Amino acid sequence: MNAAFLYQLLFLLPLLTAAVIACFLRTKHNLAANFSVLSGLIFSAIALFLIYVRPEGDWSVTWLTLGGSFELKFGVLFNDLSALMLLVLIIVGFLVQVFSLGYMKDDLGKARFFAGLSIFMFAMLGIVLADNLVMIFIFWELVGFSSYVLINHYFDKPSAVSASKKAFIVNRIGDFGFLLGILFVYWQFGTFDLVELEERARLSPGYLSTGMALLLFCGVIGKSAQMPLHVWLPDAMEGPTPISALIHAATMVAAGIYFSARVYFLMLPGMEVIMWVGTITAVFAAVVAFGQNDIKKILAFSTLSQLGYMVAALGLGAASSLQRHGEHAVISTGAAVAMYHLTTHAFFKALLFLGSGSVIHACHHEQDIYKMGGLYGEMKITSITFGIGVLAIGGFPFLAGFFSKDSILHLAHESDFNLVSYLLFGTTALTGLYMGRLFVVTFFGKPRSAHAERAKENGPAIVLPLVILGILSVIGGYEWFFGHTFEAVIGAIPNAEGPFKMLMIITGLLFSVGGLIVGWLVWNPSKDSDTLENVAPGLFKALVAKLYFDSIYDWYVKKVQDRGALILGFLDQLFITGLMVRGTAEIIGLMGIVSRSLHGGNIGGYVYWFAIGVVVLGAIAFGVL
Amino acid sequence: MNYPQLFLTTLPELIVVLGMFVALGFDYTKYKELDPQTRSNKVAALSTIALMLGLAGVVWQFLQVTDGSKTFSNSFNGQVVLTPLTLWFKGLIFVLALFVVQFAKTDVPNKHVSEYFGLILLSTLGMGFLITAQNLIMLFVSIELISLSLYGLTAFQTDKKFSVEAGIKYFTIGGVSSAFLLFGLSYLFGATNELSFEGITAAITSGAAPQNYVLIASAFLVVGLGFKIAAAPFHLWAPDTYQCGPVPVAAWVASGSKIASFFLLVQLFGPVLETSEQKETLIAGIVLVSVLSMVLGNIGALRQSCVKRLLAYSSIAHAGYILIGLVAANEDGSISVLFYAVIYSLATLGAFATIGIIDSRLGREAQIDDFNGTWKQNPGLSILFMIFILSLAGIPPLSGFFGKFYLFMAAIGSQPEIASWSEGFYWLVAVALLMSAVSLFYYVKVLKAFLVSADTPKLPSIQITKAEGAGLLLLAVLVVYLGIYPTGLVEFIAASLG
């Protein structure tokens, strides 16, 4: 079969689904949901065929020509890297759709939700397959927008609306740098096309610069929620839980990592900064996670922390260790490792989020872990799969998370940055601990609220995806799982050998199981309140406030930006009605042209503005300025 | 003079003039006793018919010109030149006027209905002539025709306290700017001894014209036209006019008059900027105006709570973005300016029209808070408004994004050999992008208001008329379509300019 046709089908399917739902099925909620899942099934089947069979053929059409001097293509660049990302997208995407059938069963906006989901799949597909930077940017914005819409799902809640606004604006701040970076790339290399870019970057590396890399990285900071633009992700948990699993854990937030891997050759000069940003985010988020009581917020911070690991891995993979695949370097070591962790993380984090969704659904939308407790008895499957997720993220040996984390730490260990190595290593311990706290407090002890007492295990639509993701979280890290399909990526991952490997196994065991045990001891599930809160209330308060980042931004917007606008307005007024008129009048009075009591009104003031403009332009015209 | 030729050249305008007189006479017929709303519907229908016939005339001319069977090139003694490009833009003006008439008819500002629509038609004529003008005399007369009708329209809402005040401000500042424009034109004439654009361009590009005269002329022209496009620091009339005049008029000022002015700007400055010896100086001046507009417009919009005023500031900022294309001083620059002017006008017309509908149902000026919960009451209207606002904010794949993207590409592409940050226009693009990030704060503020549910929604469920609904829908479709497939328009402009 011709690949071009399949690509077209792949792009059209989710778009058509959304259109059909929007036009015909707005009020027929169940039909819309089933239709959407069916379309998701076909979508996944086509994608699987593309990934594993790799039919011959490209697809690229000229989308626009602007003024004859440059043209934009809408095309597909399919290689092992995009195949891997596509695999993650369809697995998590499809499972989340199935899960949503159960989770959103009684939701009034079900049709809207599934339409949004389809739009998201379309946009994400665009990022995965795009063959040029502008197309990536467009779909980049489109995922941002669909995320905005989906966070907004419960728009009756003012907090959800605020969260979506925040996510949108913060992302756009990152995108400001991103677009600037893309234009910079075009300016230097004269093309947007990824293949051509790689060629030209290889031929004339002199055009690469740290500035370019960091501008592009701005987009990654925004989308993958790195410090200091991480503030939107915890708030984005206001959206429905399946959305958190798909968009804000597994795929969209990972798009930044994927993008960096895709254009790793442009990012090379900025690697050190990238590494530090990732490391700091990883540590910061892990610490703040201790101060959260909302089950989804804890997972959000854990996502931040893991994304930090991926970004750090990107930075750690130095240019010298480029793996050669045939003629061209397909991907750098760091990018390969980051993608590896992205994949396993997608499995276990989606599992954890969907597990939390199962819990939240059972507890009638209660999200505070101190209002849960004792759920193990009633919700065995959810508990066990959640436990697997906890162990996987903690790095329990031979689960998915172990292998990928292992390779990141290996990379850090091999590098010259000891501090980074220690920090990342230490954060693994923190990860085990906060996940232990979450697991213990949520599932054990006695129920701490009426909702938790009445909680029952959910139906198959919710449980089945959990089981599948649980299995993937176990097997998703082995090389045989990936086979040779993603050779260019998986083959580039360095394997730890000998004593370091042993060290990893021992510490993995120690941190994951130890985290659970210490978690049990410290946050005794029979207690009703947080131990840390009782022992160190000051610290806990700071953690609850997420170390005051949001407050700083709020302060900035309120006190600096708004006040700046206010001052500007005030100056405007002052200028028009006061100083300007008076001042000029006096000068004129001094010159004896007119008497002293001259006032202008508003019109006069406006004309003054005019006059200033004229003077300045005149000055420019005559070469004074 | 070849009268049949002249007749055919001005056929669309003649039809509209005829329609205008019929509309003007309407209040003096037996229908004068009817209530204003009924009369308004009838006069609007008359105007619509006139505009449609006029549009048909334009389309006919366009077809004649494009297949080459007839040229109108030397008609009217070279005052008016009909090319595919000018005809296309004239057609666009007529189409936009059609929209404006539909939006205007539901809420007439006072009982003099005939004059209201008559003035709208007159300003449409002026814009059409300005686009086809190829001579300073025609240019001057059509600019004045636009301005005088718009002054009148702004002051039309006599029952509102501030409408007349806004009118007199618009008039005074507009008068000053016209004087500046004329002063510039007089020096342009003095320098080149020509009144036709062609002759002027030739004289300047060949270097025959005295440079100091050209410089004075350009500086004054920038001032005069800066007013027309509401660029800072000549922008202060815009917020008052947009806020206090009738909303359809504000929409018309922000869309039609902008397109016409930018078209003129490109025609006058395009060739001069590309070749003149004074290129550097002129560009420096325009860069200054552009940066000032972006900064003052965007920051000014942040603190507005009245949506119309907010849009007014945003339009100042957009004038700043568009000037970036002019700064590029190459063919791409000119194309991108025209392209952006078109899509900006479509989106802003839609946004103003939506606000106009809401204002008229609310019976007062809409503040941002008034929109709370509109999504629940009026989902269709909200989605359309969202499309317009997001396009203005430049979110892909809506047309606003491509417009901006193209402007920026043109500016960067104009000096590819420059390798440092401070030279070239990369920094200007950076400022523009930064400012468009700032702009998101207020655009999203408006969107948020639409979504937030109020305990008691201030807006009732809104019934929009069929004409309004169709107009808004069409505008939204155009905004989306030009975002997904801008090539057609861009290539057409490129081919016609080249």
Place this chain on the structure above:
Amino acid sequence: MTIGLNEFLVVSGLLFTIGFVGLLIRRNTLVLFMCLEIMLNGVNVALVAFSQFNGTMDGNLLVFFIITVAAAEVAVGLAILVALFRKRQTVYVQELNALKN
């Protein structure tokens, strides 16, 4: 001395400037309109001078249009002014500051 083009241009520039300064400092709207007229007349002087010294009639042609349009402009302006006076009982610009930013 012979009066050349530059002398005319100086007069024209002076007229224009006087008009503009008048706009800046006078507060009666009627007077502002007069100032606008003075500015336009400055332009007219320049055009006629250019026309004379360049040896074509084109500039004079434009002057006629300017005079005509200026009359129309004043008519519109006065109409708005009358409406304003009915509404606000004032023609002084400093009292027209109801529109705040």
